[in-house]
Amino acid sequence: MADKDDIDPRELIAESYRIDGITPGECRSIFLDWALGAPDGETAKACISQLIARHEPDAPHHPMTQVLQEALAPPERKGRRGGAAARRRTKG
Numbered sequence: 001m002a003d004k005d006d007i008d009p010r011e012l013i014a015e016s017y018r019i020d021g022i023t024p025g026e027c028r029s030i031f032l033d034w035a036l037g038a039p040d041g042e043t044a045k046a047c048i049s050q051l052i053a054r055h056e057p058d059a060p061h062h063p064m065t066q067v068l069q070e071a072l073a074p075p076e077r078k079g080r081r082g083g084a085a086a087r088r089r090t091k092g
Contacts (some may be wrong), residue, residue: 007047008034016064017055024063031067048072 008014012034016027038044052068059065 007050010034010037013051013055013064013068017059017062022063024066027063027067031064031071035071045072 012030016022016030019026035044038047048068048071052065052072055062055068056065
């Protein structure tokens, strides 16, 4: 696992927790900036889990905590859109 400096080297996430009145949208922007420099795949998931473990105990209702939790959630599956079967159903 990466140490603290490897997880948040520019302290973007840590700083977001220090900003009074930060909005969820601002947290998403900060997270995106962090994610652009983060490792890919499972390593990124492990880093996000460590960030949650580090910050959630002191700020469970902070917008950044929510953003980090959403980043680990599996994407919603909305079903298939379009395709040949859909076109055949709409032809009358």
